[in-house]
Amino acid sequence: MQSITGSGLPNSHQALLKNQHLLSGRLALLGVASAQLLPELALGGLAMSEQAGVFRAIEHHEGWQACFGYDDTTLAANSYDSVVVFLPKARAELEMRLALARSLAVENARLILVGEKKEGIAGAIKQLKAVAPQAYKVDSARHCQVWCADAFESAHGFRIQDWLGWGRIECSGVSIDVAGLPGIFSQDGLDNGTQMLLETLAEEPVRADRLLDFACGAGVIGAWIRVHQHAQEAPISSVDGVDVQSQAVICARETYRRNNVAGTIFASDGLAVIDGVWPGIVTNPPFHTGVKTDTSMTEQFLRDVRKHLQPGGELRLVANSFLPYQALIKRHIGRVERLREDGRFTVYRAFRGQ
Missing domain, CATH: 3.40.50.150 (Vaccinia Virus protein VP39)
Structure with missing residues (x-):
């Protein structure tokens, strides 16, 4: 794997790479900001981006299911063992992203939340613990924090219309x-x-x-x-x-x-x-x-x-x-x-x- 220090990836993506030992089984990434993250990861899986250009770039990466946003029909419910949530820019969106994460997770899945300090990761932890009280910080890297919740409680029936x-x-x-x-x-x-x-x-x-x-x-x-x-x-x-x-x-x-x-x-x-x-x-x-x-x-x-x-x-x-x-x-x-x-x-x- 190439060095992540000079990769040019967003800080949150670099922080995940540093901690990818936390990932196992079927993997879902929510809020991907750069498709260049994908070949750096040992696992494949689902990669969702809300940005049309990033989504089209993800489509070209073998081993990954590209999804465009919250209503993509290929989002497979209760199918993923590890779910990574990148902190969205709008804090109001995090609750919705966590709800999608719960709907994608199998029972006892692992949830990982990654976000930059300047984007408000410290304040977002309260939202994380509302759905995963057992969450704990595993790392501070690349001006980011990485939080993990084991045995994450899954949910059913995410519908964008409800939001x-x-x-x-x-x-x-x-x-x-x-x-x-x-x-x-x-x-x-x-x-x-x-x-x-x-x-x-x-x-x-x-x-x-x-x-x-x-x-x-x-x-x-x-x-x-x-x-x-x-x-x-x-x-x-x-x-x-x-x-x-x-x-x-x-x-x-x-x-x-x-x-x-x-x-x-x-x-x-x-x-x-x-x-x-x-x-x-x-x-x-x-x-x-x-x-x-x-x-x-x-x-x-x-x-x-x-x-x-x-x-x-x-x-x-x-x-x-x-x-x-x-x-x-x-x-x-x-x-x-x-x-x-x-x-x-x-x-x-x-x-x-x-």
Whole structure:
């Protein structure tokens, strides 16, 4: 086995490798962040990731059953002797991940929880001990803690529907129901950027019979467009959506179903595996930068979007105002204007040239 010190794996994956002597029998990994972990492990088994790109990378590793998120039909109940739970970023999600772990475990299985200190592993132990009071710490390594629970009590019947919740948002006189899962869709309501985008769509709709919502999240934009069009007695558009995260895809499909929206929700890391061209694309893309602004992600996104936008088609996009979008949109898409700005967010409208 190659050295784990310089492997480039996430710290939590390195910590598991250091302690893989704890693993035995049939193995399930929940929350894999890098497929490069798999060939380093002596055992094969099930590897679940919520990130579409990681999931597709796992599919290429022999000896492993790749699963995409919590509703994958290949998740085999009560089948695994060792279940590893990587700490999710959203603490609210850990309870759901532990419930899935219990449903996958055989009786008297071993549960292992691994997480970084900066991600809150210390605070997560209370959640772990609520389902496994016998859990104990076995190691501190790679800025992580590794916890183990022997004779872990299994459970039956994990259903993602049991974890779904519903919120209601309103914008420009139109209300929709929005599905939520732990870590997906803020119950505090509509974020300011999306609200500004929707307000411009109410005032100046994108004239297209087919739309794509990039980074669709819980399906807010597509559902709102459909309900707004119905309220205005306007022609109804189908709105497809794409997102990288399993929970977002699940929520978007549920939101569409509840609000009677026509459209397909795709799982993809960006637009890498998406085919098709649309006459209109709308998006609140998830770009977050630190002190140093890096435009490379923006440029790649706009190059990819251009390939999927019909000549003459419209891109409607909201972004933080400090990001240098306008010149980049003009370079990659075509003529661009600012429809709305408030100092914090800006909504751009651009039309693809020939």
